[in-house]
Amino acid sequence: DTGVSQDPRHKITKRGQNVTFRCDPISEHNRLYWYRQTLGQGPEFLTYFQNEAQLEKSRLLSDRFSAERPKGSFSTLEIQRTEQGDSAMYLCASSLVGPGTEETDTQYFGPGTRLTVL
Amino acid sequence: DQQVKQNSPSLSVQEGRISILNCDYTNSMFDYFLWYKKYPAEGPTFLISISSIKDKNEDGRFTVFLNKSAKHLSLHIVPSQPGDSAVYFCAASPFLNSGNTPLVFGKGTRLSVIA
Numbered sequence: 001d002t003g004v005s006q007d008p009r010h011k012i013t014k015r016g017q018n019v020t021f022r023c024d025p026i027s028e029h030n031r032l033y034w035y036r037q038t039l040g041q042g043p044e045f046l047t048y049f050q051n052e053a054q055l056e057k058s059r060l061l062s063d064r065f066s067a068e069r070p071k072g073s074f075s076t077l078e079i080q081r082t083e084q085g086d087s088a089m090y091l092c093a094s095s096l097v098g099p100g101t102e103e104t105d106t107q108y109f110g111p112g113t114r115l116t117v118l
Numbered sequence: 119d120q121q122v123k124q125n126s127p128s129l130s131v132q133e134g135r136i137s138i139l140n141c142d143y144t145n146s147m148f149d150y151f152l153w154y155k156k157y158p159a160e161g162p163t164f165l166i167s168i169s170s171i172k173d174k175n176e177d178g179r180f181t182v183f184l185n186k187s188a189k190h191l192s193l194h195i196v197p198s199q200p201g202d203s204a205v206y207f208c209a210a211s212p213f214l215n216s217g218n219t220p221l222v223f224g225k226g227t228r229l230s231v232i233a
Contacts (some may be wrong), residue, residue: 048220067219104150104169105219107162107221109162111159111160
């Protein structure tokens with residue numbers, strides 16, 4: 001049983017550099033979510049896709065953040081011109097919704113990518 | 119403005135006893151509630167959920183209770199085991215037919231089960 005995978009698990013970068021994270025969802029799942037978690041807080045929603053369509057992106061933290069899911073399978077989250085405040089755990093989750101499923105959305109999380117900006 | 123609140127940052131329980139973790143929410147649009155367990159340096163692991171049409175859901179040692187009128191839910195773990203020691207997050211979302219369903223999380227409660 002392959003769960004959600006994320007790569008890399010850890011990323012250390014210098015302020016001003018661009019970083020890109022990858023998420024591979026559970027294979028049959030059509031929804032993919034990105035969250036950010038900082039110390040002492042619960043995960044905070046950033047954006048999500050249903051298949052290749054990005055249905056909500058207003059919660060991305062700034063225009064330096066962008067996400068793609070070009071073929072409706074894996075997704076990437078890019079942060080441009082990183083700042084020290086971007087240091088956090090970036091979590092990806094996936095779920096299966098649609099006809100034949102319940103009207104609830106149970107999301108399964110990957111292990112996360114911990115970003116440290118020096 | 120926190121829509122999901124876990125007011126106890128930590129909880130210690132003796133092995134074999136019951137652990138009760140509490141969660142309150144403010145948004146009446148929430149219809150689906152989930153509990154996740156998180157170990158350090160790992161992502162949250164789904165534990166159990168409940169929809170607003172029910173008031174109880176049970177899965178092995180884990181039971182979630184929902185009091186919709188009080189906007190309160192709780193997770194009971196019986197009996198508690200040392201391996202249950204982790205941070206537990208309460209999360210909520212609307213039903214799918216209301217549109218977007220991002221999860222809104224509480225800040226978590228750190229459970230320590232003492233042998």
